[in-house]
Amino acid sequence: MPVETGTQMPAQRVDMGGYTLTENASLAALNTMRVAARASLLADIRDAARLPELLDFPALRHRPLLVLGEGSNMLFTGDFDGTVVLMSTRGVQLESEGDRARIAVAAGERWDDFVRWTLGQGYAGLENLILIPGTVGAAPIQNIGAYGCEVAEFVESVEAWDIRERRVVMLDHATCAFGYRDSLFKREAGRYIVTAVRFVLPRNRPLRTDYAGIEDELRRMGVDRPAPYHVAEAVARLRTRKLPDPAVIGNAGSFFKNPLVDAALADALRREHPGLPVWPQPDGRCKVSAAWMIESAGFKGFREGDAGVSNRHALVLVNHGAATGPQLWALAQQVMRGVHAKFGVQLEPEPVVIGV
Numbered sequence: 001m002p003v004e005t006g007t008q009m010p011a012q013r014v015d016m017g018g019y020t021l022t023e024n025a026s027l028a029a030l031n032t033m034r035v036a037a038r039a040s041l042l043a044d045i046r047d048a049a050r051l052p053e054l055l056d057f058p059a060l061r062h063r064p065l066l067v068l069g070e071g072s073n074m075l076f077t078g079d080f081d082g083t084v085v086l087m088s089t090r091g092v093q094l095e096s097e098g099d100r101a102r103i104a105v106a107a108g109e110r111w112d113d114f115v116r117w118t119l120g121q122g123y124a125g126l127e128n129l130i131l132i133p134g135t136v137g138a139a140p141i142q143n144i145g146a147y148g149c150e151v152a153e154f155v156e157s158v159e160a161w162d163i164r165e166r167r168v169v170m171l172d173h174a175t176c177a178f179g180y181r182d183s184l185f186k187r188e189a190g191r192y193i194v195t196a197v198r199f200v201l202p203r204n205r206p207l208r209t210d211y212a213g214i215e216d217e218l219r220r221m222g223v224d225r226p227a228p229y230h231v232a233e234a235v236a237r238l239r240t241r242k243l244p245d246p247a248v249i250g251n252a253g254s255f256f257k258n259p260l261v262d263a264a265l266a267d268a269l270r271r272e273h274p275g276l277p278v279w280p281q282p283d284g285r286c287k288v289s290a291a292w293m294i295e296s297a298g299f300k301g302f303r304e305g306d307a308g309v310s311n312r313h314a315l316v317l318v319n320h321g322a323a324t325g326p327q328l329w330a331l332a333q334q335v336m337r338g339v340h341a342k343f344g345v346q347l348e349p350e351p352v353v354i355g356v
């Protein structure tokens with residue numbers, strides 16, 4: 001049932017109990033690209049049960065809505081003329097234990113804290129996903145992945161507020177329709193606010209160490225019979241070396257997805273560019289390395305004012321200081337044009353780009 005509060009929108013900054021409202025709020029500290037932007041209203045949610053009441057404010061009902069976790073996968077190209085909902089809910093609940101644990105986690109928990117907690121409890125599965133920035137609630141939306149693993153494999157269900165139906169829904173794994181950096185939540189953008197994620201994690205599971213340097217790193221660490229936490233440490237070392245730290249330099253991780261192309265185009269590309277990494281997919285298509293193409297097109301380390309392509313990893317756009325959202329977006333488009341001109345492949349941005 002809709003809750004009719006009849007409350008008028010408060011001005012400035014008001015603590016409403018389970019959430020805080022701020023008018024004309026700065027988003028600069030709430031996005032890891034560190035670009036300046038403002039939201040007409042910022043609602044910082046500490047209690048997900050209060051979402052229905054908040055969304056029912058007459059002033060909010062027909063305005064655009066944007067949900068933020070850590071803002072680690074987002075580029076603002078302008079102010080947001082609507083309500084930004086910041087999910088700050090906390091809580092990790094071990095629902096059942098045994099060979100497999102069922103764990104319900106509030107959307108606002110930090111992903112990396114949760115991964116470390118599972119490893120500390122002796123559960124396996126998330127070790128390759130250590131150090132990924134962002135919140136637990138954001139993880140299923142883009143089906144975060146790294147080092148040969150994707151979070152989808154461990155997601156049993158997602159609890160969300162369905163804005164259209166105005167009710168809490170529990171979406172099971174199949175309904176979430178996970179794909180490469182994709183899910184129902186991306187395809188039906190704007191419909192759901194993820195409030196909690198339920199994971200199932202085994203105590204024992206074959207480790208995934210065949211991907212990009214993990215085995216070499218384990219050898220360097222002197223580990224010959226790795227446990228999940230060894231793999232996590234190896235991945236953490238690899239990531240720290242390769243990816244710029246958003247706490248040090250503004251960035252949103254990979255700015256482009258690895259494009260999926262059909263087998264014929266993949267063959268042609270491979271013939272013309274023998275060094276290009278190509279990963280065949282179960283559906284017959286091939287994923288090709290965006291980083292390799294960007295580097296080969298001459299963009300690695302390229303800089304236009306304070307907007308740049310990382311010199312450590314060609315997939316990452318960085319803010320060297322005072323780059324604006326439009327400047328970073330202009331650079332992204334320049335990279336896309338350059339790769340298209342050289343390879344005939346259209347890159348797609350991986351983060352959500354707001355305002356274009």
Ligand code: EPU
Pocket residue numbers: 145146147148212242243252253254255256257258277289290291292293295300312313314315350
């Ligand atoms: N490469 C280059 N130049 C570079 C970097 C990489 O040519 O500057 C080539 C190398 O040949 C390398 C290949 O690209 O073998 C793949 O590189 P990497 O292993 O770093 O992986 P990626 O495909 O570029 C993906 C994810 C990352 C994830 C890494 C590691 C996407 C869009 N990105 O990158 O995820 O950490 O694999 O598993 O799928 C993110 O999504 O924000 C993210 C960082």
